[in-house]
Amino acid sequence: MKRLNQKRIYISSPHMSGNEISFIHEAFETNWIAPLGPHVTAFEQELASYTGAAAVSCVSSGTAALHLALILAGVERGDEVLCSSFTFAASANPIIYQGATPVFIDSEASTWNIDPELLEKAIQDRWARGKKPKALIVVHLYGMPAQLDRIVDICNHYNITLIEDAAEALGSKYKGKQVGTFGRMGILSFNGNKIITTSSGGALLANDPELCKKATFLATQARDNFPYYHHTHIGYNYRMSNILAGIGRGQLRVIDQRVEARRKIFFSYKKFFAAFPGVTLLEESDSSYFSNHWLTTIVMDPSKTSVTPDDLRLALEKENIESRPLWKPMHLQPIYKDCPAYVNGVSEHLFAHGLCLPSSSSLTDEDFERVTHCIQQVFQKG
Numbered sequence: 001m002k003r004l005n006q007k008r009i010y011i012s013s014p015h016m017s018g019n020e021i022s023f024i025h026e027a028f029e030t031n032w033i034a035p036l037g038p039h040v041t042a043f044e045q046e047l048a049s050y051t052g053a054a055a056v057s058c059v060s061s062g063t064a065a066l067h068l069a070l071i072l073a074g075v076e077r078g079d080e081v082l083c084s085s086f087t088f089a090a091s092a093n094p095i096i097y098q099g100a101t102p103v104f105i106d107s108e109a110s111t112w113n114i115d116p117e118l119l120e121k122a123i124q125d126r127w128a129r130g131k132k133p134k135a136l137i138v139v140h141l142y143g144m145p146a147q148l149d150r151i152v153d154i155c156n157h158y159n160i161t162l163i164e165d166a167a168e169a170l171g172s173k174y175k176g177k178q179v180g181t182f183g184r185m186g187i188l189s190f191n192g193n194k195i196i197t198t199s200s201g202g203a204l205l206a207n208d209p210e211l212c213k214k215a216t217f218l219a220t221q222a223r224d225n226f227p228y229y230h231h232t233h234i235g236y237n238y239r240m241s242n243i244l245a246g247i248g249r250g251q252l253r254v255i256d257q258r259v260e261a262r263r264k265i266f267f268s269y270k271k272f273f274a275a276f277p278g279v280t281l282l283e284e285s286d287s288s289y290f291s292n293h294w295l296t297t298i299v300m301d302p303s304k305t306s307v308t309p310d311d312l313r314l315a316l317e318k319e320n321i322e323s324r325p326l327w328k329p330m331h332l333q334p335i336y337k338d339c340p341a342y343v344n345g346v347s348e349h350l351f352a353h354g355l356c357l358p359s360s361s362s363l364t365d366e367d368f369e370r371v372t373h374c375i376q377q378v379f380q381k382g
């Protein structure tokens with residue numbers, strides 16, 4: 001029987017700081033409820049200074065930001081765009097919005113992100129077939145930075161526009177620099193489950209302020225500078241509202257605490273799982289990597305333990321605790337089955353043997369106790 005008398009523990013819930021409400025009040029008092037407005041501009045500046053990006057454009061979602069990034073990279077019908085296979089579908093869907101074809105690349109075992117060697121092989125193979133991929137969407141999954149040095153070099157060498165999907169990785173760093181700022185463009189998400197949230201929202205980061213200007217123009221229906229409505233481009237209604245930007249400003253005030261809390265949860269799980277052979281966590285492989293540990297994720301080695309991720313998931317669910325399999329790779333998704341894919345078995349293995357655990361920054365010691373107690377019991381029975 002499911003124990004619904006116990007409070008549900010989620011994988012990742014919104015965690016308000018209390019600052020947000022004063023920014024919302026300010027928007028109400030000035031009647032600045034419409035999109036655009038002073039909170040949006042301020043949130044963009046604050047995000048730029050936090051991440052080190054040259055410019056930021058705030059939009060309605062991470063998906064919208066990726067769509068705009070592809071448009072700005074000049075991706076058109078018939079083009080090919082390289083993309084991490086091990087990710088959420090929102091990383092790849094905007095490629096289809098542009099009428100382009102995604103080419104999926106599998107992961108490396110150390111970061112779970114794009115395997116640079118396989119990436120280079122894939123590009124050479126595409127070239128040999130007379131195709132020159134225009135852009136690469138590299139994902140920093142679960143907050144873990146991809147191997148950016150190698151990936152930046154490869155993109156430069158083959159003249160490919162690098163777009164970083166840092167939706168899950170705000171606050172993560174590679175060699176001391178925030179992810180999302182290595183590529184020509186990067187995107188963030190402020191969806192309800194991310195490390196900070198505006199309830200829904202996203203941002204485009206760019207190393208060239210001109211790109212953000214263009215993104216903002218396209219996101220506000222591409223209205224040219226005339227007294228009447230005059231259009232020379234197809235526009236989108238992708239702008240972030242002033243109220244949501246106010247929430248974002250309140251959230252950004254506490255980003256360092258949120259990163260610290262998620263990292264602390266990760267290290268607590270790491271200590272806990274040390275007692276169980278066959279369980280490994282997604283860890284920073286060396287000091288080049290600093291993960292925000294958005295989610296703590298485990299993989300279970302079937303040759304070392306008879307307990308499966310599904311055993312854990314079902315036992316947790318009975319205790320009203322949420323957990324979830326890892327992302328199902330894009331090359332295994334029915335909708336993407338006909339797209340070119342360069343695979344090495346890594347993401348399939350992770351999908352088959354992995355699990356995401358409750359990792360909210362608001363997770364209490366008592367919650368953590370409930371989660372680990374339940375897991376411990378499964379292992380004792382197994």
Ligand SMILES: *Cc1c(COP(=O)(O)O)cnc(C)c1O
Pocket residue numbers: 060061062063064087088090091139165167168188189190191201202
């Ligand atoms: C959440 C997420 C997105 C999409 O962001 P939205 O704001 O929900 O549109 C894109 N990529 C990854 C990896 C994500 O986790």
